Amino acid sequence: KRSRMKGIWRFAELLPVKSGSPVTMGEGNTPLIRLEKLEKVIGVRRLYAKFEGANPTGSFKDRGMSLAVTVAKEVKARAVVAASTGNTAASAAAYSARAGLKTFLILPSGKVALGKLAQSLLHGAVVVELEGNFDAALEAVKELAKMPEFYPLNSFNPWRLEGQKTLAFELFEEIGVPDVVVVPVGNAGNISAIWKGFKELKEFGYSEALPKMVGVQAEGASPIASAFKAGLNAPLFTDSPETVATAIRIGKPVNWMKAWKAVTESGGTFEVVSDSEIIRAQRLLAREEGVAAEPAGAASLAGVVRLASEGYFNGDEVVTVVVTGHGLKDPDSVKFHPANKLTALNVEDAVEKVVSALKVV
Numbered sequence: 392k393r394s395r396m397k398g399i400w401r402f403a404e405l406l407p408v409k410s411g412s413p414v415t416m417g418e419g420n421t422p423l424i425r426l427e428k429l430e431k432v433i434g435v436r437r438l439y440a441k442f443e444g445a446n447p448t449g450s451f452k453d454r455g456m457s458l459a460v461t462v463a464k465e466v467k468a469r470a471v472v473a474a475s476t477g478n479t480a481a482s483a484a485a486y487s488a489r490a491g492l493k494t495f496l497i498l499p500s501g502k503v504a505l506g507k508l509a510q511s512l513l514h515g516a517v518v519v520e521l522e523g524n525f526d527a528a529l530e531a532v533k534e535l536a537k538m539p540e541f542y543p544l545n546s547f548n549p550w551r552l553e554g555q556k557t558l559a560f561e562l563f564e565e566i567g568v569p570d571v572v573v574v575p576v577g578n579a580g581n582i583s584a585i586w587k588g589f590k591e592l593k594e595f596g597y598s599e600a601l602p603k604m605v606g607v608q609a610e611g612a613s614p615i616a617s618a619f620k621a622g623l624n625a626p627l628f629t630d631s632p633e634t635v636a637t638a639i640r641i642g643k644p645v646n647w648m649k650a651w652k653a654v655t656e657s658g659g660t661f662e663v664v665s666d667s668e669i670i671r672a673q674r675l676l677a678r679e680e681g682v683a684a685e686p687a688g689a690a691s692l693a694g695v696v697r698l699a700s701e702g703y704f705n706g707d708e709v710v711t712v713v714v715t716g717h718g719l720k721d722p723d724s725v726k727f728h729p730a731n732k733l734t735a736l737n738v739e740d741a742v743e744k745v746v747s748a749l750k751v752v
């Protein structure tokens with residue numbers, strides 16, 4: 392029976408949800424891609440990207456959403472609700488559509504990347520735009536979740552994290568326990584979930600080692616990472632988070648305490664990166680390694696580059712960066728990268744243009 396399960400449900404024995412009919416699209420089983428060029432430049436033994444953009448809706452959220460929507464169906468919820476910077480919305484819309492649940496999404500107006508908004512609308516969710524940021528949208532969800540009609544799909548819902556912990560199980564199967572696992576941090580659920588996965592592997596006797604967990608935040612939205620680096624013992628919440636990586640544009644992460652614990656227990660650290668470092672990492676992934684990440688998804692690599700420049704690595708580490716979302720999610724971000732101007736030409740001119748362009752490569 393177990394062998395028929397795919398993706399995250401292969402690990403059903405390690406999931407607390409027992410369902411004969413999970414709401415699934417084969418999420419998980421994402422590619423682990425060796426970044427051979429970048430590992431040489433950065434100076435670590437091996438560098439991998441766990442490419443979560445390859446999930447059914449293009450982000451890691453699908454791992455948790457499969458579980459949470461399965462639970463929503465089993466508790467006979469009629470409607471689900473979520474606040475989102477975009478990826479949770481897209482994933483909730485898709486999985487809830489599959490389960491036949493009405494989906495309500497509360498999104499920060501003007502701050503959700505185009506691909507994610509399009510996905511939410513395509514799957515038929517009711518989208519409510521909020522004059523405010525993600526943190527305000529989450530307040531609205533908490534209010535709605537008090538009513539029995541609405542089942543919440545944000546990461547304060549523990550089933551989400553149970554699904555997301557399967558990334559650790561896959562990594563372990565693929566390369567054993569890496570020395571360092573680097574995760575972009577927004578609402579701080581994912582890094583906590585991955586750490587839980589590694590701890591369970593050890594607890595149940597599968598593995599002996601644990602990785603160091605590194606959380607990366609964007610400079611303008613770094614309530615946890617900035618406080619950690621300043622030696623404080625609690626985050627510095629902000630009302631006005633701002634970053635090009637809109638997925639992690641969050642000022643008051645609900646799961647901050649779990650993430651803080653993951654980093655300190657594991658002996659890891661938090662890192663802060665600027666928007667330009669994020670864009671540079673997005674370019675490195677795309678143009679050196681062929682991996683398309685949305686800006687937030689490239690923040691983990693930006694964190695590794697920054698840590699390397701600070702002498703964090705001794706050169707012998709196996710490092711995995713979690714690339715949390717696909718580049719297609721945020722087509723606007725292409726504007727931050729050099730590219731040739733597009734003009735429509737006839738066949739003759741097109742040939743001439745390609746030939747002359749080759750000379751300057």
Ligand code: F0G
Pocket residue numbers: 450452474475476477478479480546575576577578579580581582638639685687688715716
């Ligand atoms: N990377 C991407 C691409 C994300 O969409 C998110 C979160 C994160 C990283 C951070 O993960 O919140 O668990 O620390 N996106 C949420 C959303 C907030 O609404 O889609 P986290």
